[in-house]
Amino acid sequence: SAVISQKPSRDICQRGTSLTIQCQVDSQVTMMFWYRQQPGQSLTLIATANQGSEATYESGFVIDKFPISRPNLTFSTLTVSNMSPEDSSIYLCSVDDGVLTDTQYFGPGTRLTVL
Amino acid sequence: QKEVEQNSGPLSVPEGAIASLNCTYSDRGSQSFFWYRQYSGKSPELIMFIYSNGDKEDGRFTAQLNKASQYVSLLIRDSQPSDSATYLCAAKDSGGYQKVTFGIGTKLQVIP
Numbered sequence: 001s002a003v004i005s006q007k008p009s010r011d012i013c014q015r016g017t018s019l020t021i022q023c024q025v026d027s028q029v030t031m032m033f034w035y036r037q038q039p040g041q042s043l044t045l046i047a048t049a050n051q052g053s054e055a056t057y058e059s060g061f062v063i064d065k066f067p068i069s070r071p072n073l074t075f076s077t078l079t080v081s082n083m084s085p086e087d088s089s090i091y092l093c094s095v096d097d098g099v100l101t102d103t104q105y106f107g108p109g110t111r112l113t114v115l
Numbered sequence: 116q117k118e119v120e121q122n123s124g125p126l127s128v129p130e131g132a133i134a135s136l137n138c139t140y141s142d143r144g145s146q147s148f149f150w151y152r153q154y155s156g157k158s159p160e161l162i163m164f165i166y167s168n169g170d171k172e173d174g175r176f177t178a179q180l181n182k183a184s185q186y187v188s189l190l191i192r193d194s195q196p197s198d199s200a201t202y203l204c205a206a207k208d209s210g211g212y213q214k215v216t217f218g219i220g221t222k223l224q225v226i227p
Contacts, residue, residue, distance in 0.1 A: 003159070040219055041157070041219065042203065042218060042219040043203070043217040045214060045215075048214070082180075087151045092158055092159075103147075103149055103161055103164050104149075104161075104215055105161060106159050106160075107158060108157075108158050109157075109158045112154075
């Protein structure tokens, strides 16, 4: 399976600021996914990022709040903009194997606390 | 709205027993199903995937799929305290879009 890294692993931010989360994969992948996991909740898909095209956002998530970049087949960023305490969550990057097992593998996550 | 339903638990089993985790899904067209284990403070880790009706075994884990009943289960034999975690059931949506819908997860506690 792909090895996925995320930076930062955690951060504490002030209300109104923005944070960019980086996701790096050790192999080329077509699709990358960004999830949010709020305390005690399951995973909620924010958007799907394909290289060379605009990200596809799920209902309830908008590009102005969560802009995503996908400059190549091994890297993506998610920005959480104009943060509020409600954005405190774990943000997870995921990639789809797509070839062998058609499964998704997750990065270690970024734990964000907004004060 | 496609859904994957799980009992959030906690499910408590004694060490050495069989833990049975269940989920149902709403998208009848789903073809791929997954079980992830998530330890507290960690990201989900894939345990098993299953595509065909019936059982699939991998070590102490057995995944079971019944598409007619839209039901997926995970059996953990000889449960160990290290199996204590939240187990997420997931189903990949039908159609070309590769979206995966996750259940809320069942918290498993294995009591020594």
